Amino acid sequence: MANLVHIPEVKDLARKTPIEIFPDPKIAVVLTNQQGGATNTPIIKVGDTVTIGEKIADAKERVSAPIHSPISGTVIKIENAYNSCFEAPTEAIYIENDGKKTKAKPLTSITEAELANTKNEDLLKIIREAGIIGLGGAGFPTSVKLAVPADKKIQHLLVNGAEGEPYDTADERIMIERTANLVRGVRVVRKLLGNPKVIIVTKESKVEAVPKLEEAFSKEPNTEVRAAHLTYQQGDAAMMQKAILGYETPAGKRSYEMGTIVQNVATINAIANAVFEGEPLISRVTTLNGDVPKPKNLQVKIGTPVKEILSANNVNLSTLSSVVVGGVLMGTALQTLDAPITKRTSSIICFAKDKAKQAQKTTACIHCGRCVSACPVRLQPVAIHNAVVKGNFELAGKLWANDCIACGTCSYVCPVRLPLSHNVKMAKQ
Numbered sequence: 001m002a003n004l005v006h007i008p009e010v011k012d013l014a015r016k017t018p019i020e021i022f023p024d025p026k027i028a029v030v031l032t033n034q035q036g037g038a039t040n041t042p043i044i045k046v047g048d049t050v051t052i053g054e055k056i057a058d059a060k061e062r063v064s065a066p067i068h069s070p071i072s073g074t075v076i077k078i079e080n081a082y083n084s085c086f087e088a089p090t091e092a093i094y095i096e097n098d099g100k101k102t103k104a105k106p107l108t109s110i111t112e113a114e115l116a117n118t119k120n121e122d123l124l125k126i127i128r129e130a131g132i133i134g135l136g137g138a139g140f141p142t143s144v145k146l147a148v149p150a151d152k153k154i155q156h157l158l159v160n161g162a163e164g165e166p167y168d169t170a171d172e173r174i175m176i177e178r179t180a181n182l183v184r185g186v187r188v189v190r191k192l193l194g195n196p197k198v199i200i201v202t203k204e205s206k207v208e209a210v211p212k213l214e215e216a217f218s219k220e221p222n223t224e225v226r227a228a229h230l231t232y233q234q235g236d237a238a239m240m241q242k243a244i245l246g247y248e249t250p251a252g253k254r255s256y257e258m259g260t261i262v263q264n265v266a267t268i269n270a271i272a273n274a275v276f277e278g279e280p281l282i283s284r285v286t287t288l289n290g291d292v293p294k295p296k297n298l299q300v301k302i303g304t305p306v307k308e309i310l311s312a313n314n315v316n317l318s319t320l321s322s323v324v325v326g327g328v329l330m331g332t333a334l335q336t337l338d339a340p341i342t343k344r345t346s347s348i349i350c351f352a353k354d355k356a357k358q359a360q361k362t363t364a365c366i367h368c369g370r371c372v373s374a375c376p377v378r379l380q381p382v383a384i385h386n387a388v389v390k391g392n393f394e395l396a397g398k399l400w401a402n403d404c405i406a407c408g409t410c411s412y413v414c415p416v417r418l419p420l421s422h423n424v425k426m427a428k429q
Helices: 112-117 120-129 170-177 179-192 209-216 237-245 265-277 306-312 370-374 381-389 393-398 409-413 420-428
Strands: 019-021 027-031 055-058 073-083 088-097 156-161 197-203 223-228 260-264 283-290 296-301 320-325 347-352
Touching (some): 019 170, 027 073, 112 179, 120 179, 120 265, 156 170, 156 237, 156 265, 170 179, 170 209, 170 265, 179 197, 197 209, 209 223, 223 237, 237 260, 260 265, 265 283, 370 409, 381 393
Parallel strands (some): 019 296, 156 197, 156 260, 197 223, 283 347
Antiparallel strands (some): 027 088, 283 296, 320 347
16 A cells, blocks of 8 residues: 555544534525436426425436425526536526425335335335435445445445545534434445445544444444544545455456445435435535634535525635635635535635645646655556646556546645646546
8 A cells, every 4th residue: 555645634623513503595506416427407497486305306317316405495597506516517406495494295214113124125215316425525326326236245334434534524523413313324224235244434533423433333233333543545435445444446346346335424324314204315514614713514405505604604705715615635626605515515615815825836747756655546646647738548547547536645745736636537537
């Protein structure tokens, strides 16, 4: 394994702040596509009245996840808005809040007592209809991920509570405050995967979460909580598998083919809400951190404009140099603060102009080799970067660009500020 680079965390204040419920937006900007896979299309039109939890966009393809209205109100327009998931404007449904909080009929749900006798296909249908995707950043439809082929035996379920991004604490607060719900969600996933061994993986630095997890899961069969000394990069599913189980998935294969599924804690929390409460994914916990008056964790409706959140939390917008969503290393610097919260917005990180370091000009590669030695999957980032700059995407592919885990470490260590991570990501696309 490469020499994993230590990246300092900035979590001391946010990790101690309980989750707050943020008010519903006056106008929700709900992007129709927030998931990997097939493209959703609206199933409502301008002028329609919608209710909380009502499905408003969907696709017929298997690899897809529908979108639901986070508020009740009227659809006032359907047009493009900036989508941080894809770093470009995409279709969005604008819903004006009527303030009535009218709820749609809940999704089909079951009781905990009914879980053992519920067919797996019925559980997967609930998860799919709830619009659940990977909330750790990848955004892949969860119902597809958990529909493992019958001939592939899953031996380990790793519940990912590492939360490696240096400013993010949303998952940590879920592990502290919603531990019992995680137990319910793990039971669902365990059943779907054929009763594998479960390892709840987190960092030893999460001192409040660890004892709560140990207590909550102490009576669960074939389950352990493992608080390890993990680096930022080991929050990635493949890297975690290597760190915890001692093996890595060969290039061209998926982790389930090696008998392992890794599932993020926020996703498991959403699974429990869908299966047992009939709740679609219309809100998520996101961290507000960085140069803000009070770092905190918010339960916020999908479609809430970022600007609305910042203003409500006394962030002076004129003082900001940038706002990054989804983690400072793997996330996206917003092009506009009108961008809405998505299912994948794990955090909102603000950086002030007066604290920003003077930007260093990008120069030519000095052949120091830092990016090569720092890459956790042993790629040659600068070689892939050079291929992309020259437009030679075939060469970039031969340099295993698709194996990149998009951790951003190469750009972090580069002394001449080459856009290594950005260009490797381009090669993957």
